[in-house]
Amino acid sequence: MLGRLLREPLLHFLLLGAVLFVIFGRGGPEPSAGGTEIVVTTTDIQRIAAGFSATWQRPPSENELQGAINDYIREEVLYRTGLSLGLDKDDTIVRRRIRQKMDFFLEDTVREPDGSELRAFFDANANKFRVEPRISFRQVFLSSKRSNPKADAEALLPQLVASGPNVEGGSDPLLLPETFGLTPLSQINAQFGEGFAGELSKVESGHWAGPLKSAYGFHLVLVTAIEPSQLPPFEEVRDAVQREWFAARRAAVRDEQYQKLRANYHVRVEGLNGVRAGQ
Amino acid sequence: MRTSTAAIAAAIAALVTLQSDIFAKAQGASATGAGTDIGTFYKDEEAPLYKAPGYSPYAGRNYPTRVLWGDTHLHTANSLDAAAFGNTLGPEEAYRFARGEEVLSATDQRVKLSRPLDFLVVADHAEALGATVELKNGNPLLMADPTLKRWHDMMASGQGVDAALEIIRSVGTGTTPKAMFDPRLAKSVWQAYTGTAERYNDPGRFTALIGYEWTSNKSGNNLHRVVIFRDGKDKADLIVPFSAADSENPAKLWDFLDSYQDKTGGSILAIPHNGNLSNGRMFALVDFDGRGLTREYAETRARLEPVYEVTQIKGDGESHPFLSPNDEFAGYELWDKGNLDLTELKKPEMLQYEYARQGLELGLKLEKELGVNPFKFGMIGSTDSHTSLATAEENNFFGKHSGAEPSPERALHPFMQSADKSVTLFGWEMTASGYAGVWATDNTREAIFDALMRKEVYATTGPRMIVRFFGGWDFNPADAMTRSPAEVGYSKGVPMGGDLTAAPDGKAPTFLVAALKDPIGANLDRIQVVKGWQDAEGGLKDKVYDVVWGNADKRKLGADGKLPPVGSTVDVPNTTWTNTIGDPELITEWTDPDFDPKLRAFYYVRVIEIPTPRWTAYDAKKFGVSMPKEVPMTTQERAYTSPIWYTPKS
Numbered sequence: 052m053l054g055r056l057l058r059e060p061l062l063h064f065l066l067l068g069a070v071l072f073v074i075f076g077r078g079g080p081e082p083s084a085g086g087t088e089i090v091v092t093t094t095d096i097q098r099i100a101a102g103f104s105a106t107w108q109r110p111p112s113e114n115e116l117q118g119a120i121n122d123y124i125r126e127e128v129l130y131r132t133g134l135s136l137g138l139d140k141d142d143t144i145v146r147r148r149i150r151q152k153m154d155f156f157l158e159d160t161v162r163e164p165d166g167s168e169l170r171a172f173f174d175a176n177a178n179k180f181r182v183e184p185r186i187s188f189r190q191v192f193l194s195s196k197r198s199n200p201k202a203d204a205e206a207l208l209p210q211l212v213a214s215g216p217n218v219e220g221g222s223d224p225l226l227l228p229e230t231f232g233l234t235p236l237s238q239i240n241a242q243f244g245e246g247f248a249g250e251l252s253k254v255e256s257g258h259w260a261g262p263l264k265s266a267y268g269f270h271l272v273l274v275t276a277i278e279p280s281q282l283p284p285f286e287e288v289r290d291a292v293q294r295e296w297f298a299a300r301r302a303a304v305r306d307e308q309y310q311k312l313r314a315n316y317h318v319r320v321e322g323l324n325g326v327r328a329g330q
Numbered sequence: 331m332r333t334s335t336a337a338i339a340a341a342i343a344a345l346v347t348l349q350s351d352i353f354a355k356a357q358g359a360s361a362t363g364a365g366t367d368i369g370t371f372y373k374d375e376e377a378p379l380y381k382a383p384g385y386s387p388y389a390g391r392n393y394p395t396r397v398l399w400g401d402t403h404l405h406t407a408n409s410l411d412a413a414a415f416g417n418t419l420g421p422e423e424a425y426r427f428a429r430g431e432e433v434l435s436a437t438d439q440r441v442k443l444s445r446p447l448d449f450l451v452v453a454d455h456a457e458a459l460g461a462t463v464e465l466k467n468g469n470p471l472l473m474a475d476p477t478l479k480r481w482h483d484m485m486a487s488g489q490g491v492d493a494a495l496e497i498i499r500s501v502g503t504g505t506t507p508k509a510m511f512d513p514r515l516a517k518s519v520w521q522a523y524t525g526t527a528e529r530y531n532d533p534g535r536f537t538a539l540i541g542y543e544w545t546s547n548k549s550g551n552n553l554h555r556v557v558i559f560r561d562g563k564d565k566a567d568l569i570v571p572f573s574a575a576d577s578e579n580p581a582k583l584w585d586f587l588d589s590y591q592d593k594t595g596g597s598i599l600a601i602p603h604n605g606n607l608s609n610g611r612m613f614a615l616v617d618f619d620g621r622g623l624t625r626e627y628a629e630t631r632a633r634l635e636p637v638y639e640v641t642q643i644k645g646d647g648e649s650h651p652f653l654s655p656n657d658e659f660a661g662y663e664l665w666d667k668g669n670l671d672l673t674e675l676k677k678p679e680m681l682q683y684e685y686a687r688q689g690l691e692l693g694l695k696l697e698k699e700l701g702v703n704p705f706k707f708g709m710i711g712s713t714d715s716h717t718s719l720a721t722a723e724e725n726n727f728f729g730k731h732s733g734a735e736p737s738p739e740r741a742l743h744p745f746m747q748s749a750d751k752s753v754t755l756f757g758w759e760m761t762a763s764g765y766a767g768v769w770a771t772d773n774t775r776e777a778i779f780d781a782l783m784r785k786e787v788y789a790t791t792g793p794r795m796i797v798r799f800f801g802g803w804d805f806n807p808a809d810a811m812t813r814s815p816a817e818v819g820y821s822k823g824v825p826m827g828g829d830l831t832a833a834p835d836g837k838a839p840t841f842l843v844a845a846l847k848d849p850i851g852a853n854l855d856r857i858q859v860v861k862g863w864q865d866a867e868g869g870l871k872d873k874v875y876d877v878v879w880g881n882a883d884k885r886k887l888g889a890d891g892k893l894p895p896v897g898s899t900v901d902v903p904n905t906t907w908t909n910t911i912g913d914p915e916l917i918t919e920w921t922d923p924d925f926d927p928k929l930r931a932f933y934y935v936r937v938i939e940i941p942t943p944r945w946t947a948y949d950a951k952k953f954g955v956s957m958p959k960e961v962p963m964t965t966q967e968r969a970y971t972s973p974i975w976y977t978p979k980s
Binding site: 102105106107108109122126129130133191192194195196222223224225226227228229237238241242243244245265266267268290291294298 | 395396422426445446473474508509529530532568569570571572573576586589590593796798810811812813814815816844845846847849850913914915917
């Protein structure tokens, strides 16, 4: 029991913390902004060790932990001394950083939207969430390498109508599948070339038809099913609505919040003619 | 309630008995035609033992039918160097751009992809993840360090490029101030990033794989790896990315990857890149510490690094003319002047350990010695762009970093210079490349990751040509004439990334090779098979075979066995070309004419497009700039598949 306790990293942390407390509790030679006492708390040490463990997937050795703690102390000493010397005052960098922190903070004030707000956003931006039409079809290909692929396709069409798609010969190999399950129009265009899906969606289903021109040649097609564009129910796309809502709100909120804060100030610009207080 | 449960239990028991009854009958004297509850069992209805084509065209077709396009290596403002170069776009903008939306670039230019990508890996540098944003913004934690303060001041006064170069150099020499690697900075950025990835991951439509880059750059020699998770935020958040500040030794990275897998039950892989900037380290015959390779090293590397990023903005790494003097297409977009930061210039003897073709060959040699091939990798392309914009098309190229986004000056602006000023790289040397083509069964994290693991992937330098490559023992010319070559390919052979072994007596490997041009791109010049092997004396050899080509009615192999060039229709000043040469689709069956069943070998496919204008030509036209004569204005884009390996039966 005692042996296990002695091997317990937490105990090591506590002991180290106590040692550091004694060393630094006496105070440094320089007065500094946060007082002269630097306390590396157990929580600090745990945080430092956790950072190490998360990376290495193992706890730090005593040496490694000591190094990390030393680094933390060094930082704290320099940071506090810097503050006591007023290095943060009228420093563009510090001002920018604080301004950026405010921006982050204001963005964070975008509260989680409630259901009715999301729904309103969904209704107002329905096109963002609409699922495009899908078509399932089969295709038989005649390559543009032929001297007259269009005429060959037209000649092949009656054979397909009479005997079905398993007619051998008369067509060419193609790396695209012969049979497409329900496929969104944009994906059909991405594979056959711009405009093909539009032509395909005009074809009456259930009969071999064509030829339609693609980036590769001509295709006889049999449309087997068409699923029209549809707006999925709100609940089904709620996550996506929320994502889009946040993306749209983020910039707007920064500005709204700024205007609110701005209203707390009376701004007067002196000197140059024609320069007005910015909004 | 109790009765109904009992009733269900009884029904299940009855079903079980009935089924075993049916099986008993089927296996036994089924000719009796005994009646069962699902109809009379007739002998001729027994499931056939051979595979016959079924009626339903969908059933049994679980092989991938659509190639997915993506970038596995994109940097955003969360990367140290990207932010220093002025990139202000984070992962959110990167996803929106990749899925096809128009965004405003860091230099305020409107930009959109010609077509959406199917997936994206935002892979920011783990080193000081997000710290540059902090540096730029003057985080007091960082400003305490004089070097960081100086870098900050440089950035604030418009010298961001110089600051970035100093930062990169300091990582190489190990002198980056420790404050930059504060885990407190990394952790919040990492978890914010995985959260964004989660929101944009839309299974079936757009996949946001979680990843990062481990940027080992010892003495400026590039050993970088992109790390990719199969898992989501829940598992990825259990770690903080292991960075080169933790260790620059790849073996230590592998330890981390394995401990992640052990601890979380998740899956993870790493993709090395830019061997061309490693000065002989990428495919070295020794490990990071200079010791000879062991079986364990080989096993670990092969297991965790299934693919190699062979082409990207900082050059193409498939082959080098010094190593392949008889290959007239070797030496595409070469970056061979030195290591990553030009602190050490290139020596010819380094090249053999840098290029993919020789890496694959060295793998055969090592497999013979160690029993395992450490360099058994497939091939993909990716951008390594630092603009949050995954652009790889010549007419839509947004450059390596925000300072190299389209402008009249970018092509002629120096990109990097060696310390002694003897070597300068210029903006025009950036390569508008590449993408990863992935034969995944579905557009999800799991399916894409699994396809990478089985190496059923290929690289392109930007165009989205479809490439199929199958190997087996029984392909014949008629297979190249069928309507659906992929169906024959999968039923009679293995796809790219696969293995052949135990050659049947008297047979040589046969391949089904096919490519289809990008629907909005250029025709194809030719398809080549690259074979590498280890001969009986242990020598490493390779040979490039032209196996099928465009305009075959007019173009014949010359007496020297070489195919004449396809010609060119490019009008450089007007940046036009026509598809009046080459073919939109090429397909053939090919049998290795020089096969020796006793020798280890690999085969991969290289597809070459007809000449088209290079991005420099589009810049020249758009900005009215005249380029010096050393600037290439045309290009022949290409694809490289993962190999198929042949291993003799021992």
